[in-house]
Amino acid sequence: MSDVSKLIATQPPAAASAPPEIVPAPASLVPHLGEVAILLDIDGTLLDLAPTPREVWVPPGLAETLNSLLQRTAGALALVSGRSLNDIDLIFAPEIYPAVGGHGAEMRLGSGNEADAVQAPPMDKELKRRLAAIAKLSPGILLEDKGYSLALHYRLAPQAEAAIYEEVSRIRAELPGAPIEVLPGKCVCEIKHAGFTKATGVRELMRRAPFEGRKPFFIGDDVTDESVFAIMPDFAGLSFSVGRRALGVDGHFDSPDDVRAFLARLAQREGQSAASR
Numbered sequence: 001m002s003d004v005s006k007l008i009a010t011q012p013p014a015a016a017s018a019p020p021e022i023v024p025a026p027a028s029l030v031p032h033l034g035e036v037a038i039l040l041d042i043d044g045t046l047l048d049l050a051p052t053p054r055e056v057w058v059p060p061g062l063a064e065t066l067n068s069l070l071q072r073t074a075g076a077l078a079l080v081s082g083r084s085l086n087d088i089d090l091i092f093a094p095e096i097y098p099a100v101g102g103h104g105a106e107m108r109l110g111s112g113n114e115a116d117a118v119q120a121p122p123m124d125k126e127l128k129r130r131l132a133a134i135a136k137l138s139p140g141i142l143l144e145d146k147g148y149s150l151a152l153h154y155r156l157a158p159q160a161e162a163a164i165y166e167e168v169s170r171i172r173a174e175l176p177g178a179p180i181e182v183l184p185g186k187c188v189c190e191i192k193h194a195g196f197t198k199a200t201g202v203r204e205l206m207r208r209a210p211f212e213g214r215k216p217f218f219i220g221d222d223v224t225d226e227s228v229f230a231i232m233p234d235f236a237g238l239s240f241s242v243g244r245r246a247l248g249v250d251g252h253f254d255s256p257d258d259v260r261a262f263l264a265r266l267a268q269r270e271g272q273s274a275a276s277r
């Protein structure tokens, strides 16, 4: 297998101490789509952020791009998201993509809509009830129940951030043995089972066909994606952040729009090279 990292253009470091930034060049990656796995975060990476979780939308052409890349990688493209598989399917309907959902709680390898692996037990009902009551702290706090975790969104009530975290800490302090952890995201505080992360989900995915043995490249934007950035070297893979250069990544994109344009070029060039064969 060739070294994918050598196939992309390198830019000089912005600061003397920072390693050089690698900018993915679709043209050089195209001939290697049979050797790579494409792993993509959703919110803030593939899709623009929206005021509420329900308001995201899939821009024209994105599904076509993903379908083309799914085909060209022989199925080795997966969405890696904090959202549940059910939610991902509603957003991308009628398309159904391989995915790691719920920050590693669920995994689906193919386009059948059943999960192939579920890592997460449902969250304790009483705990959930207590956490859910935090939404009453302020109008604008939105509750998202994923079954195995609970997310408190405060994008519409930013002034409530500190109070939400304080209340979550208070509840956790009363339950010192509970196997839960708090995951801060973009204007969201998520409480989930401690036994899984996006990284554990990706490791599981990379053990299964058609992902096994491929070199992954992962694109993500959020704190919750950092666990995946950290494990890419274990698979000789590459990681890219969005909107900022995160610690340890190989390069970054400025916006979801840039990510979509990169993927479209990758799919298009592959389409062209397939047509000219």
Ligand SMILES: O=P(O)(O)OC[C@H]1O[C@H](O[C@H]2O[C@H](CO)[C@@H](O)[C@H](O)[C@H]2O)[C@H](O)[C@@H](O)[C@@H]1O
Residues within 6 Å of the ligand: 041, 042, 043, 044, 045, 048, 049, 050, 051, 052, 053, 054, 056, 080, 081, 082, 083, 084, 144, 151, 153, 154, 155, 185, 186, 187, 188, 190, 222, 224
């Ligand atoms: O891992 P991701 O695919 O990036 O999912 C992370 C969370 O995304 C969603 O919330 C975020 O996006 C919303 C829509 O843009 C935005 O309103 C919210 O403020 C963001 O936190 C989703 O609702 C969560 O379940 C995911 O964990």
